[in-house]
Amino acid sequence: MTRAALAGFVVVALVGLGACSTDANSVAEQAKAGDNKGYVAGDGRVQQVAAAQRGAPVVLSGTTLEGQPWSMAADAAGKVVVVNVWGSWCPPCVEEQPHLQEVWSSMLAAKKPVAFIGIDTKESASTGLAFVKANGVSYPSISNDATQGQPMLALQGKASATPSTLVLDSRGRIAARVLGATTVSTLTALIDDVLTEQT
Structure with a gap:
């Protein structure tokens, strides 16, 4: 040189x-x-990815907190998928949970082609299950405890904070993400933007 x-x-x-x-x-x-404090909190930053710039599809599967198998191929094929990384030990996760449940309920009521899946991390499945039951969470979560670390690896390094929320398009590609807690209005807008691409 x-x-x-x-x-x-x-x-x-x-x-x-x-x-x-x-x-x-x-x-x-x-x-x-x-x-x-046990977690790295995001600042709520929202990132959207243009369809032409999206990477390879996420291939996500695992065992739910109830002990049932879950996979994108079997349970969410062709749908927009919302993936939320959370833990009951994480205060921002607890605060955002009602927002996620509200959006999920509204998507179901509107019969939109949307699936939700949580990834409960850094705690046992039994602890996570107790939390979702106590808080009326009606969409499934995959356990990502020490024995099942694979679900987080499937997210391609795009969920670096807890909580993180990814919105995948109908091909399984990451279309948007929120690092930190999300809200009803933000998440609804992100989902609707991705759904609009399919019409």
């Missing part, structure tokens, strides 16, 4: 370092904080 090229590389590297976020709520800063 020539001296001029090396100098240019150093300038680019320094500019890149200067661009790093110092936002205390960023995933990287929370991971470094060492406050042992």
Whole structure:
């Protein structure tokens, strides 16, 4: 590498370092904080992906909290799928749960081709099941406890915060995501945008 090229590389590297976020709520800063709260909270940031820019389909399957098999191929083929990563130990997850249930209930009532699946993480299936029963959650969740770590791997690294919500198009590709807690209005709008693509 020539001296001029090396100098240019150093300038680019320094500019890149200067661009790093110092936002205390960023995933990287929370991971470094060492406050042992047990989760990395998202900031509610919403990202939508244009159809032409979407990656490979998510291939998600697992065992529900009730001990039944669940897979996209068998249980959600051809539908828009909402995937929510949660845990009963996570305060933002608990706060957003009524919003998710409300959207799920409205999609069912409207007979829209939408499926919901939760991924309960970092706790036993029995603990997760107790939470969903106590809180009237009517859509299924897959257990992602220590013995079943595969469901999170299927999400292609796109669910880095707890909670995270992904909206998959009818081909199983990630069309939108929310890192952090979502709301009825945000999630409904994201789902409707993806449903509109199919008409």
